[in-house]
Amino acid sequence: MATAPNPLSELLAQKGVLLADGATGTNLFAMGLEAGEAPELWNETQPEKITKLHQDFVDAGADIILTNSFGGTRHRLKLHHAQDRVHALNKKAAEIARAVADKAPRKVIVAGSVGPTGELLQPLGAMTYDEAVASFAEQMEGLKAGGVDVAWIETMSSADEIRAAAEAAVKTGLPYTYTGSFDTAGKTMMGLDPKDIHGVAKDIGSGPLAVGANCGVGASDILASLLDMTAADPAATVIVKGNCGIPEFRGTEIHYSGTPPLMAEYARLARDAGAKIIGGCCGTSCGHLAAMRAAIDGYMPGPRPTIETIVEKIGPLRNKTATESGAQEGGRRTRRRG
Secondary structure, X not given: OOOOOOHHHHHHHHHOOEEXXXXXXXXXXXXXXXXXXXXXXXXXXXXXXXXXXXXXHHXXXXXXXEOOOOOOOHHHHHHHOOHHHHHHHHHHHHHHXXXXXXXXOOOOEEEEEEOOOOOOEOOOOOEOHHHHHHHHHHHHHHHHHOOOOEEEEEEEOOHHHHHHHXXXXXXXXXXXXXXXXXXXXXXXXXXXXXXXXXXXXXOOOOXXXXXXXXXXXXXXXXXXXXXXXXXXXOOOOEEEEEOOOOEEEEOOEEEEOOOHHHHHHHHHHXXXXXXOEEEXXXXXXXXXXXXXXXXXXXXXXXXXXXXXXXXXXXXXXXXXXXXXXXXXXXXXXXXXXX
């Protein structure tokens, strides 16, 4: 167990359920970020826009804001010739969010967003486990220097990469959370099943403060993953940060089908399914988040939803669930053996 209390656990104990923020990328594109441009560079070139995004999320009711540092490892920044500015860009990301949180009228948690490196770990790729730990630690040192409350490891598909990031957090002296993106037949691209998320890094440091899912394909699918996660460990603190409905191409632009009422329904279902930290990912605007805040406040949880209830209220699943895809794989294996 952690020896000292941390702000995230304290706020959870106080409020029971927390609202995390919405999309970073989608909202920055709406502010003028170009495709292929690194959002992290805006921490230095357009800090007022990053401040505005955090402020808008706080005004919409967010209890947790994520720093603009998702691609803040040297491997991601290298694509923009900024690999030598890892510490500075992450520190700046944290400082911008910290300043907004500190002047909020209530307690707001600053979570240091840490996304995947984009590299494959050995034996599938060239990156060693130790190199991954070092890369994440370099990023987290910057985030810590800028004042984050927690390392928020997100959108992961590899259990080894989650472990490397968790190890980096412990090394840096930060409490941590982690989420997977269950976007491939109900599992992550690297085959991690939602029900197995709890055990990935529980032996690292004091273990995670919370685990869960973010991004993926749509609100219905992530709720199906949530049911698997909360069934596997009903006592765990589970995060769900789903996309705003389903992404659809209209010409060259991506639009998300989720309306504020749909995201409010998603928030209520997430609460009923046992999530303790609920937010939005791609496509989630401040308007959606405000509707989610209203849906969570004063809500008396109902019965645990079934997949059928979710589909009826939110819309059809885009993918098979992990259970279905697992059963199908099992069937195929049987046929091959026969």
